[in-house]
Amino acid sequence: MSTVEKFIPTKKYNTIAYALIAVGLITAIALYISTHGAAASEEEAHRNHARFWASLLQNSVYFLLVVNAAMFFMCATTLAWGSWQLAFSRVTEAVSSAVPVIGVIAAVILLSIVFGDNHVIYHWTDTEHVKHDEILNFKKGFLNKTFYTVITLFTVIFWSFLGWKMRQRSRSLDTNPPRTLEEKKKFIWDNTVVAALYIVVFALTIMSSLPWLWLMSIDAHWFSTMYSWYTFASTFVAGMALLTLYVVFLKNNGLLATVTKEHLHDLGKFMFAFSIFWTYLWFSQFMLIWYSNQPEETIYFINRIGNEERPGHYAGIFWTMLIINFVAPILILMSRDSKRNYTIVTFVAVIILFGHWLDFYQMVFPAVSPDKVPAIVYDMGIALFFVGLIMLVVGRTLSKYPLEVKNHPFIKESVIHHT
Template identity: 60%
Template structure:
């Protein structure tokens, strides 16, 4: 069987990616004149949408490198047949990271009234958190977080491509190669834990409600973006299969990707329920205020109630009911539909996480937000497509490649 090693970007794929990026740029321009110059809200509506989309899509593509490093530490081999897909997705961390960095720094430099901790005005709670919530720490930690994601991700991709044209001469060389991969994967995982699983969601998102906090917030954010990241990997794997690539990837691998989407949808729900239940049960005003605009009836200022429960149904009930069956996880059409639905559902989750805090009395979701999201989707398509053309689609000469080819569940 002739193996198609290199990806050639179809004209239709390139057209769609460019068109979506064009929609995104146009949406940002129009949105700036509609909302960015609003003196009443100081452009908060405009910057909130940029914050939501940039942070969400950055964390989603960065989850692809987390998947690579986690399976590396687990000495997993099943994913090797399609490993170049998450590697290519992780390349998108570079352009999205730069955009997100610009947006996040602009939020504290331009000050469109997103973060109230910038002006404590004698507020004892905000002043008590000033060692953490201050411009200097925020900017330095943001640069370090995104910068090391890019650098460490590049190193992992470089290690993967070392063997493409340089086969390992003996078993001892293979052990040394695996050990080196494990060391760098460990470094990435540690940094990922110090950022995505802890500090970054506190700084970028939770500090919008600077008086409120949840010890589960970072794990909740991680679960949301990781399951979306697995969904994105699934979409690209199925697309490449339909284009005649990834000959060694079969329904067994698709099945396992479906398991990841199912399992982490349940994990996200567990965190969603735990956070909500603990706050509801304690019934402490400074904690329940977070859910006032999200789950109470409209007569009690719950403007986001419908959106909140709609998002919950998409992110929990749909994966539970559809992906529970073995056959559903092996059907290309079903897993693709669910992958798109999961990404959309968690995009909505990020929307209510940000906008229900900034605009608790009314939902502002409109075409502007979808247009900005389309731009980021187009950028991901463009970045991933270009990355896939730079290296063979199979991780040649890797010690675990045979294990992936004969993988069976």
């Protein structure tokens, strides 16, 4: 086996990853100290403490859903019997291998918030408050600690297990390739079954209950039937951006020989298309709520962009996020040539990841800190911890297995892929 077939993380790569993790941990400690000092009142103390946990929640959930987008992409293309993505499928597998690691971190953070004594983030965890709140009392069959815990643990466990199963099946091709037609058919069928199981789990979590519990219940009086799809679109396009960055990075290091500009073009089309899809969902949710003009619905956007009676503290972040996530991708990636240019695609991928991080920021903090925008530099610093962790996990996973899946029954179609 040629060493070129494997990615060997350089000292510089590992140093950057560890440095980012260290910066993130230091930032988290600094934020904890700054939010746990003396406060004028008990209510202010609770809000300060919640600001710390909200930052951990926003970052852990965002990056968990981003790396899990790789798992969704892998299973969706498997279910469709796609082949073009096989040229970089080991990259997809490596990114998805971060799901169990970040999943455990996110689960610990989320359950610590739910079972803690601070109810600023999740008002519905305050039993006494729920008794006197008609809306929350009505929703307590769904918004309760038991259901939240079960869904959270179910999600992390099943995402991790099915991801491990898909990766193991792919890696088995290296040592035990299917030789006969029947063996090839069986491999494809078994892959399809596992991928279908994951899609069912994905539908029960990301496509429905999970965003409601983890994120929408921060604004527990408010609801949107589009929220889960909106969250999915935001993290899926960010996940495609992360895959693109790693494909370009490995190509620049002389690896992934079978990956061409045709594959890069398709990755660019995914970023372009799902940026538009995310905007469609954003506009549909915003327009319908604005058009109906019902107080229980409009409060969500008033907290973010304000109105004539209330200042919009988060308006700058809200509109900047929209420009980054819609205007920039559609203008830059509209032409065919731009999707085949490594520099342009890399630039767009970076701003998409940052833009949707901002999207999650404005999904969380207006409810936790409605009267002022917290110092966002702390949250960016904590985000670096997860960036470094992803780099470390993905780099180590890529170094363990060949980058090319030579024995897959569909690999020929990927090698000769042409858009």
